[in-house]
Amino acid sequence: MASAINKLLDWMLSGLGLSVSADSAVGYIVAALIHITLIINLVAVGALVFIWLERKISGRIQDRLGPTRVGGKFGWLQTLADGLKLITKEDLMPDGADGFLFKIAPYVSFAASIAAFIAIPFAGGPYPWIAQHLNTGVFFVVAVLGLEVFGVILAGYSSASKWSLFGAMREAAQVVSYEVPLGMCAVVPVLIAGSMDMVVIGNQQAGLFTNWFIFHDPATFITFWVYLTCATASVNRAPFDLAEAESELVAGFHTEYSGLRWSFFFMAEYGSMLSVSILASVLFLGAWNGPIPVASMLGLTAANGDVPGYIGNLLGLLNVLFKGVVGVSVMIWIRWTLPRLRIDQVMATCLKYCTPIAAVMFLGAVVWQYNLPGRTFFGLLAAPQETFAVDEGWAALPTTTAEPAKPAMVERGAATSLAPRLAANQGRGN
Template identity: 35%
Template structure:
């Protein structure tokens, strides 16, 4: 493979994956509005297009056309940089996520942008950089609500990152690798029974991951950083138009990332839940696209759960949030690591 063909292939993959991710983000917003609407016994968006399916396009056009206000007292360089950091970090981590089996022309992997053997660490690293977007947005806005929101949010992200990282150690111990492909292949033997959440006895880890993921993405019931009733809007109070939309997109892109990671680590990735009960399809295209279908279906279920929780649970108080993170999730995650390693050593 020459450098040029590598470059062109990578560029195509990056463009396709970015476009799919952005469309996914737009329709996750619609999914949330529809579902929360049904939970609250109303219809949600239903006017634009059939079933409101064109609503995301209209929303996008609206945020582009709105007036772009920049308050006079902001610290401009950082004020402009913060939404870019937030959205950039949210979109980079999709680069190491595999969507399907390694197939493609000339040994080239079409369902993953980059197969790296520290994939999980790359995702954790990029998540930890993403804090800056929020922290800088709050500080550079020169507004006390923004600053309070961003301080809360950064403290929350740093606290829950620990629990999140520790909850993944059990899975890494079982797979013996940080490569996301290896982790999925290790769960691929017998369908749903061999997924890490069931066969791997990692349901405690999955619970911890779920809770930490809600907090990491600033979602309800942990959406303290943008608690409307006390902080008006949190860190993005002073942002308008497309800059606000970038924070908004970053939040939903992070949700999708978290869903992808949960799918890969706990729900068997692209493998079918039925294992080998269904004979593998003969058609080469169906064979290649079936795993992608399962992957998307699992991520969709995860996002559905996300929205369901948002529509059901009220917001935590700030001290409850911190107590829960440090006194419940952290010790539980450490116990899970000890338990998993004892189990592995016993075998």
């Protein structure tokens, strides 16, 4: 995007006798601002929708209506009205609190929540829709999601309240513990794809839903459900919400917060719910590929031109967002269905069940890949002979012309080099 912006600026300023080089810093700054604006709006608007959705789902589960007055029959504007209320509330801070840490804690959590979206792709192919394409995208997202706990710890430590401190310590123990099985579950799709590049992982699931990694073998099917459990715990959702258990901790780490700062904690929570749901879709549920390859059937690919490729990526974006919303809805459903666990039960679930199961399933995936590398859908079908590899496709992309080259095709599981990708990254100005 940066190089395209520089070319646009160069064309606009050419009439004035000025020029902008293809690698000018202006394009990179503008591209970064566009990316971060889109990501922040995705998290902020998503939080508005998910809060309304949670109220409606919980109302139906509890045999009541939920919001019905503000914003018409379905209460569409109820969350917006609550946001305006929080903005006008007084920003309080208890006596004895550490002022700097108390004020910065919500923003640390929110920044960590939105940072994960930097490396999450929303569409694939030779021109993936992603803010920053990383070779180690899976590792980056899993690592950044764990940083949200620092804001929780700062909030509990700086509040001068024992209830807040207890909630923060519970959150720290829970997140650090569940990061182990969560990372082990994320490694299984990496093993199958042979890459930590999330675009490569998503592209290898192209075609029918039988190519999705959740159906690759019995081990990956079980791994997905372990991942769902660990992801729910890592974002502090019931039945694993011991960090803010109002029945015994008043409200946990954010007991002393009010107004806008309090709302940032909840935006961070819903942002993390969306990020782990989209990560699950990329790793297990076909990413931007639907259950039926409609875009490919209609020729909406980059090989057929810029416009068809853009429309195909738009359909991929809708696929990713739909799967993310479904994942968040499942977490909401679980919250209002299962009772809260005790802290010892939460830790036992991680150490006695999730971690051993994830380890055994990883070994199962290794054995399956070694013995049946060309089989999928629980071994009933043969894997596609060819699948698009982003590494090879980028090496063939032009860096000076607008017409895209046809993507190269390589066999699934074939070794790819990082050098073509790095060279292409520099040429594209990503």
